[in-house]
Amino acid sequence: MLRLQGEMIRGGTSKCWIFDHHEVVATGVDADTLLLAAYNAADPRQIDGVGGASSTTSKAAIVRRPAEPGIDVEYAFAQVGIGDERVEWTSNCGNCATAVALYAVHNGLVPITSDSTTVRMLNVNTGARLTGTIPTPGSTAPDEGTAAVPGTAALGVPVLLGFEDPAGTTTGRALPTGRALDTLIGPAGPAEVSLVDAGAPAALFEAKAFGLDGTESLTEFAEAVPALTVLRREAALAMGLADRNDPVSHAVPKVGVVARAASYRTTHGTLISQDEYDLAVRMVSMHAPHPAIGLTSAVALATAAAIPGTLAHSVARQTADGTLRLGTPAGVITAQAVPAPDGASPTVLLHRAARRIARAELLVPVLEGRPA
Numbered sequence: 001m002l003r004l005q006g007e008m009i010r011g012g013t014s015k016c017w018i019f020d021h022h023e024v025v026a027t028g029v030d031a032d033t034l035l036l037a038a039y040n041a042a043d044p045r046q047i048d049g050v051g052g053a054s055s056t057t058s059k060a061a062i063v064r065r066p067a068e069p070g071i072d073v074e075y076a077f078a079q080v081g082i083g084d085e086r087v088e089w090t091s092n093c094g095n096c097a098t099a100v101a102l103y104a105v106h107n108g109l110v111p112i113t114s115d116s117t118t119v120r121m122l123n124v125n126t127g128a129r130l131t132g133t134i135p136t137p138g139s140t141a142p143d144e145g146t147a148a149v150p151g152t153a154a155l156g157v158p159v160l161l162g163f164e165d166p167a168g169t170t171t172g173r174a175l176p177t178g179r180a181l182d183t184l185i186g187p188a189g190p191a192e193v194s195l196v197d198a199g200a201p202a203a204l205f206e207a208k209a210f211g212l213d214g215t216e217s218l219t220e221f222a223e224a225v226p227a228l229t230v231l232r233r234e235a236a237l238a239m240g241l242a243d244r245n246d247p248v249s250h251a252v253p254k255v256g257v258v259a260r261a262a263s264y265r266t267t268h269g270t271l272i273s274q275d276e277y278d279l280a281v282r283m284v285s286m287h288a289p290h291p292a293i294g295l296t297s298a299v300a301l302a303t304a305a306a307i308p309g310t311l312a313h314s315v316a317r318q319t320a321d322g323t324l325r326l327g328t329p330a331g332v333i334t335a336q337a338v339p340a341p342d343g344a345s346p347t348v349l350l351h352r353a354a355r356r357i358a359r360a361e362l363l364v365p366v367l368e369g370r371p372a
Helices: 021-026 031-039 094-106 218-222 225-238 295-305 311-315
Strands: 002-011 014-020 059-064 073-080 116-123 129-135 157-164 182-186 189-198 200-206 254-259 279-285 323-328 331-338 347-364
Touching (some): 002 094, 014 021, 059 094, 094 116, 094 129, 157 295, 182 225, 200 295, 225 254, 279 295, 279 311, 295 331
Parallel strands (some): 073 116, 279 323
Antiparallel strands (some): 002 014, 002 347, 059 073, 116 129, 129 157, 189 200, 254 279
16 A cells, blocks of 8 residues: 545535645656546546545645746646546646645645735646635634635635636637637537637537527536537647547546526526526536536636637627626636736636645555556
């Protein structure tokens, strides 16, 4: 058995194990092998590991002190397979970034000098730069708070998460193909799509192309996932994220549908009127409907909705102050685009919550460099 120290932190609507880079290196095993064994990724239930058998609970971040100035912590985000012995390192996760910010405050990766502390983060997967601002009253790191986010009734420490200059992080352009509208070939034939790179690469389709109105339950939306999975692969090729001979990625690009606001009920039965939000969205997370929305997807949507000609812009209610209220299965999530100087793309702000759940020593069964 290998021994690995880590912290489990809930960031928003995800749970993320946070590991120190030096702890991972000290095991003498490569990160993929270590995580596959720790999470019991080969088992769809992850019954013999620390994964939660869902895309929002099979996540990890490996953190280290940065090599460049102006950053407090850099982290590599890992989406660990479920019934699939593979770790995806090609994307970022805003909810895990929320967790990393709280981890940094508690573990001395950033000095606490006032009643509010901002953690400057670099996601090494994508090159994205983020900030996480956390209240530190009396210059102390908080263990609890009263902040809540749609998708869970649990409370946590409030974190104001900012995605700095998010456009083109992966491909170099907000519109990787140079067009606001493209056409891809899916199982049912041609489908219009807006391919956007902001926060994360995303392929956004109009819901009506799949016979949907954007207010579907998770079960109803699941019927469109197989077609969207095929189209995600085509989008990856069109955006230059993969070649035909590359393995299929189920994490990049993000993929989902958008529609005009209409009244609907959340997963918990709360009625949301069409006047309470600006854009209906349903996203896919790995192989299944996302129970809310990934924050990198929210950044992509906020960016796309501001670009004339995209599908998101055509169906979103436009606002004067840069806010975009997204109607998700869990409820309404608000993103705000704040103008940035020097020609950079707007910083996108989101309000999140985080809570430390555990500090633990994991006993990881690794045999001959492979998961046991």
